[in-house]
Amino acid sequence: MKGENYIRAIDRAMNLCSRSEHCNKDILDKLNSWKLTSEKENKAIIKSLTDDKFINEKRYARSYAQDKFRFNKWGRIKIRAMLKSRGISNDDIDSALEMIDNYAYSQMIEEEMSNKRRSIKAKNIFDLKAKLFRFAGSRGYEKEFIYNFINKLDS
Numbered sequence: 001m002k003g004e005n006y007i008r009a010i011d012r013a014m015n016l017c018s019r020s021e022h023c024n025k026d027i028l029d030k031l032n033s034w035k036l037t038s039e040k041e042n043k044a045i046i047k048s049l050t051d052d053k054f055i056n057e058k059r060y061a062r063s064y065a066q067d068k069f070r071f072n073k074w075g076r077i078k079i080r081a082m083l084k085s086r087g088i089s090n091d092d093i094d095s096a097l098e099m100i101d102n103y104a105y106s107q108m109i110e111e112e113m114s115n116k117r118r119s120i121k122a123k124n125i126f127d128l129k130a131k132l133f134r135f136a137g138s139r140g141y142e143k144e145f146i147y148n149f150i151n152k153l154d155s
Helices: 004-019 024-034 039-051 057-070 076-085 090-098 102-119 125-139 143-152
Strands: none
Touching: 004 024, 004 039, 024 039, 057 076, 057 090, 076 090, 102 125, 102 143, 125 143
């Protein structure tokens, strides 16, 4: 028989997972912050949630990648790094990033960099290019996309 705290912790975790996608690390962090159960019980809760499909890392990675691309306008590099920091496997990350449409992705980068270009105060073309490069790099855009956009500024 599981203790009262174990039941309360698993109920809270199920409730949390039923409202939005979460990965193992997110739920483990929540369980640790609640301090209701031991580390061993936390691992059992994670396993139970995974077995019952409350947690699915592949589903989480896809949802995360789509949201960060669509709403935050992040590039694949930044999305990959953030998923990696959450302990998501490379296969799940690759699968999630493949879901992003290449045409929509390149259009989004072009649009974001054009918007940024209009708001940048630069002394000369080199200063402008450097600021655009830093902006795009911080968003996680691949260098090929950045160079393509920056090279268009010369023409």
